Amino acid sequence: MRRILIALCLMVGGTTAWAEIDIQEVTSAGGINAWVVEEPSIPFIALEIRFRGSASLDLPGKRGATNLMMGLLEEGAGDMTAQEFQTAREALAASFGFRAFDDTLSISAEFLTENQDEALALLGQALIAPTFTQDALDRVRAQVLVGIAGDEKDPDTIASATFDAAAFGDHPYGSAIDGTVESLNALTREDLVTAHQNALTRDRLVVSVVGDVTADQVGPMLDTLLGALPAEGPALPDDVAFGLEGGITVVDYDTPQSVAYFGHAGIKRDDADFFAAYIINHVLGAGGFESRLMNEVREKRGLTYGIGTYLVPKFHAEMILGTVASSNATIGEAIAVTRDEWRRMAEEGMTAQELEVAKTYLTGEYPLRFDGNSEIAKIMAGMQMIDLPPSYVVNRNDFINAVTLDDINRVAAELLRPDDLHFVVVGKPEGLESTQ
Amino acid sequence: MTRLFAALALLMTTTVATQAAEVTTFTLDNGMEVVVIEDHRAPVVVHMVWYKVGSADEPEGTSGIAHFLEHLLFKGTDVLAPGEFSATVAANGGSDNAFTSYDYTAYFQRIAADRLELMMQMESNRMNNLAITAEDVATERDVILEERNQRTENSAGALANEQFRAAQFQNHRYGVPIIGWKHEMEQLDMADALDFYDLYYSPNNAVLVVAGDVNPDEVRDLAEAYYGVIPAEDQLPERIRPEEPPHRAERRITYTDPRVSQPYLIRSYLAPERDPGAQQEAAALVYLAELLGGSSFTSDLGQALQFDTQTAVYTNASYQASSLDDTTFNLAIVPAEGITLSQAEAAMDAVIAEFMTAEIDPARIDSIRTQLRASEVYALDDVSGLARRYGAALTQSLTIADVQAWPDILQSVTEDDIKSVAEKIFNRDSAVTGWVVSNQEEAR
Numbered sequence: 024m025r026r027i028l029i030a031l032c033l034m035v036g037g038t039t040a041w042a043e044i045d046i047q048e049v050t051s052a053g054g055i056n057a058w059v060v061e062e063p064s065i066p067f068i069a070l071e072i073r074f075r076g077s078a079s080l081d082l083p084g085k086r087g088a089t090n091l092m093m094g095l096l097e098e099g100a101g102d103m104t105a106q107e108f109q110t111a112r113e114a115l116a117a118s119f120g121f122r123a124f125d126d127t128l129s130i131s132a133e134f135l136t137e138n139q140d141e142a143l144a145l146l147g148q149a150l151i152a153p154t155f156t157q158d159a160l161d162r163v164r165a166q167v168l169v170g171i172a173g174d175e176k177d178p179d180t181i182a183s184a185t186f187d188a189a190a191f192g193d194h195p196y197g198s199a200i201d202g203t204v205e206s207l208n209a210l211t212r213e214d215l216v217t218a219h220q221n222a223l224t225r226d227r228l229v230v231s232v233v234g235d236v237t238a239d240q241v242g243p244m245l246d247t248l249l250g251a252l253p254a255e256g257p258a259l260p261d262d263v264a265f266g267l268e269g270g271i272t273v274v275d276y277d278t279p280q281s282v283a284y285f286g287h288a289g290i291k292r293d294d295a296d297f298f299a300a301y302i303i304n305h306v307l308g309a310g311g312f313e314s315r316l317m318n319e320v321r322e323k324r325g326l327t328y329g330i331g332t333y334l335v336p337k338f339h340a341e342m343i344l345g346t347v348a349s350s351n352a353t354i355g356e357a358i359a360v361t362r363d364e365w366r367r368m369a370e371e372g373m374t375a376q377e378l379e380v381a382k383t384y385l386t387g388e389y390p391l392r393f394d395g396n397s398e399i400a401k402i403m404a405g406m407q408m409i410d411l412p413p414s415y416v417v418n419r420n421d422f423i424n425a426v427t428l429d430d431i432n433r434v435a436a437e438l439l440r441p442d443d444l445h446f447v448v449v450g451k452p453e454g455l456e457s458t459q
Numbered sequence: 460m461t462r463l464f465a466a467l468a469l470l471m472t473t474t475v476a477t478q479a480a481e482v483t484t485f486t487l488d489n490g491m492e493v494v495v496i497e498d499h500r501a502p503v504v505v506h507m508v509w510y511k512v513g514s515a516d517e518p519e520g521t522s523g524i525a526h527f528l529e530h531l532l533f534k535g536t537d538v539l540a541p542g543e544f545s546a547t548v549a550a551n552g553g554s555d556n557a558f559t560s561y562d563y564t565a566y567f568q569r570i571a572a573d574r575l576e577l578m579m580q581m582e583s584n585r586m587n588n589l590a591i592t593a594e595d596v597a598t599e600r601d602v603i604l605e606e607r608n609q610r611t612e613n614s615a616g617a618l619a620n621e622q623f624r625a626a627q628f629q630n631h632r633y634g635v636p637i638i639g640w641k642h643e644m645e646q647l648d649m650a651d652a653l654d655f656y657d658l659y660y661s662p663n664n665a666v667l668v669v670a671g672d673v674n675p676d677e678v679r680d681l682a683e684a685y686y687g688v689i690p691a692e693d694q695l696p697e698r699i700r701p702e703e704p705p706h707r708a709e710r711r712i713t714y715t716d717p718r719v720s721q722p723y724l725i726r727s728y729l730a731p732e733r734d735p736g737a738q739q740e741a742a743a744l745v746y747l748a749e750l751l752g753g754s755s756f757t758s759d760l761g762q763a764l765q766f767d768t769q770t771a772v773y774t775n776a777s778y779q780a781s782s783l784d785d786t787t788f789n790l791a792i793v794p795a796e797g798i799t800l801s802q803a804e805a806a807m808d809a810v811i812a813e814f815m816t817a818e819i820d821p822a823r824i825d826s827i828r829t830q831l832r833a834s835e836v837y838a839l840d841d842v843s844g845l846a847r848r849y850g851a852a853l854t855q856s857l858t859i860a861d862v863q864a865w866p867d868i869l870q871s872v873t874e875d876d877i878k879s880v881a882e883k884i885f886n887r888d889s890a891v892t893g894w895v896v897s898n899q900e901e902a903r
Binding site: 062064065066067105106108109110113114115116133135161162165166169172173175176177178277278279280282310311312313318321322323324325326327328329348349350380383384386387388390391393394395396397 | 500501502503533541542545546549550551552553554569570571597598599600601602603604605606608609612613615717718719720721754756757762765766769772773793795796822825826827829830832833834836837839840841842843
């Protein structure tokens with residue numbers, strides 16, 4: 024067992040406060056790795072389990088299988104029906120969350136110290152021995168179909184789905200993880216069993232445990248919980264190039280406010296310039312009221328309630344994305360201002376003062392994220408998913424502080440390409456038409 | 460998204476209180492109440508000022524002014540330039556925001572604990588010294604109209620809810636949306652904002668909540684230095700709002716909007732809320748909501764409509780215990796394919812009728828009791844949640860003692876309590892039944 028004592032340094036305006044997070048790396052007898060933080064002050068435990076792959080492992084023609092499989096894990100396991108399983112969970116006052124994303128499966132559990140063995144045994148049944156009965160399959164499929172129908176009439180989802188399809192085509196990133204009405208209706212119990220075997224495998228597993236537990240207890244706990252999962256899963260999909268050129272796509276939809284979803288190719292998480300890009304994105308559009316876009320589009324002009332941009336480094340592609348909504352009469356102006364700000368940052372970069380203010384905020388805000396057992400468990404699982412070491416918690420602010428103004432201005436010119444921006448606009452935008 | 464306003468569920472889902480956290484309370488000489496919640500696990504503090512004024516306190520014809528004013532408080536004061544408040548918080552590594560509900564308006568920052576004094580300095584300054592221009596008002600009014608577009612006009616479900624609440628409350632301003640009716644929002648002006656501000660933003664109408672790595676004595680010293688020097692407002696009116704008359708006729712509404720993807724129905728009943736020294740009925744209603752529609756697997760509606768029959772794809776019962784005045788008990792059903800809204804509604808009413816005559820399984824009550832007790836353990840991990848719990852309660856007429864008694868009151872609920880409160884609220888004359896459809900064909 025390796026132990027790394029990490030002092031979280033909270034440095035603000037010249038003063039320093041310290042909080043300690045003691046991350047212990049544990050390897051179970053069965054070979055499962057986990058990060059553990061002992062926090063005995065409140066009698067419960069937060070457990071975060073993630074698997075790489077997720078919906079990107081949907082087999083051809085089986086879009087939606089992984090997502091539906093995750094929805095069914097709590098719908099009957101071992102010799103328990105769905106109702107028996109949930110009755111047992113409620114009696115233990117444990118909470119389990121099962122979620123599928125593009126590249127990541129997430130299993131989040133919180134349970135009391137006093138009944139941890141029973142709670143873990145129950146969770147283990149859901150992970151190892153889900154039953155996937157036909158009535159549960161039909162019931163949950165009907166729920167997902169309602170969600171798909173809702174997505175088809177939701178302006179935000181119409182915009183993002185249109186953008187993704189145009190950018191990634193047949194790659195899994197090009198379609199929603201829910202699947203389509205057609206693909207979902209064709210799924211059988213066999214497909215779900217296959218999805219379960221493919222997605223929950225020990226070779227793509229990361230675990231973190233935070234709370235009223237000792238590191239010694241975690242290894243045996245995880246062997247019991249996860250040891251029976253398959254050792255390996257099928258190959259992950261290939262990387263995919265962002266395939267959308269600059270322009271505008273208007274999706275006609277009768278609603279008073281137009282929604283725009285926009286972006287172009289981005290930067291990889293392990294790129295040496297990632298932190299420069301992170302700061303650029305913060306100043307441009309991710310920094311809430313302090314961002315340039317919020318200031319120009321909302322505060323100065325009153326064109327929107329909110330505009331934001333995001334670096335999205337996925338496992339197989341990377342983007343910089345944004346969203347803005349404005350009345351049909353004004354969305355054109357909101358887009359024009361957005362493109363101008365994109366160009367201004369690309370061509371002029373930012374000022375030394377803007378960089379300094381951004382660094383102060385980003386380094387001050389970072390330790391505030393570690394504010395609860397579940398939050399710490401999720402942060403540590405996220406770090407493991409992208410192969411960061413525990414010491415990253417200590418060094419992360421140094422990475423931010425090491426970025427120079429020269430770095431910023433060089434990377435801004437590379438990262439931000441106003442002519443490559445593609446805007447998908449859903450609504451009845453006045454004066455906007457689709458480009459070819 | 461910032462400057463959020465607390466629609467129904469946002470702040471009030473966690474209504475159970477805790478006694479395990481160290482809580483210290485006192486009142487400043489000018490009447491400002493102070494709550495200090497200690498959590499020394501990390502060097503972080505949450506600083507909140509809650510005003511005992513919300514959208515339901517607005518003068519008629521100015522709906523949305525409470526929320527609009529909340530936006531304007533970020534614009535500037537005699538010493539802070541527009542945007543400087545939030546910029547200063549960010550420059551100190553913190554984040555800030557605000558929210559407005561029917562009963563309260565609150566401003567908060569989350570930041571390193573040694574920045575508390577700076578937060579108090581700025582927040583106390585904008586309690587009395589707002590300085591806004593006509594341009595600020597005009598631009599920010601466009602922002603709140605876009606906010607209404609985003610939250611409400613672009614959402615069929617939100618528009619339907621607005622209609623249901625307007626029908627539910629016949630006299631009380633809970634029937635008026637927090638964000639305001641669009642035609643009234645368009646007319647809001649500087650005078651509306653400043654009249655509201657001058658009257659209600661004062662220390663004797665405010666609650667300070669400080670939670671995190673702080674010492675109560677230090678908080679008291681700072682609070683006295685920054686908030687204690689602000690004079691009390693002697694014109695502050697007593698908080699008496701129009702009450703609901705007896706409801707004498709059931710209301711039924713069909714909301715039609717082509718953007719509705721799936722027909723559904725809701726039913727809301729007028730219901731009592733947590734009152735000072737009298738929280739037993741509200742506690743019983745928490746159980747009633749869980750028993751009828753808390754979990755789709757184990758609740759009566761879930762079992763009958765989603766498992767025993769395939770009548771619905773979604774069922775839910777919910778109850779907002781925290782409210783200054785009468786609240787609602789709500790049911791929602793999304794019918795399964797091939798089931799009409801009439802059939803789904805009949806099935807829902809059959810479940811309620813069955814509930815009223817059958818015995819409640821004691822194991823179900825025990826399970827809910829266990830979950831409520833455990834939620835107190837989990838709540839200790841979220842000091843911001845504890846801060847909101849106290850702020851909401853104290854601005855909705857409850858006392859510290861009420862907040863701290865609530866978990867025990869929840870533990871003491873019996874089957875008889877649940878049955879008798881159900882008997883009381885399930886009165887169709889005080890109910891609204893709403894159908895939400897995309898076309899008339901579905902309204903059957």
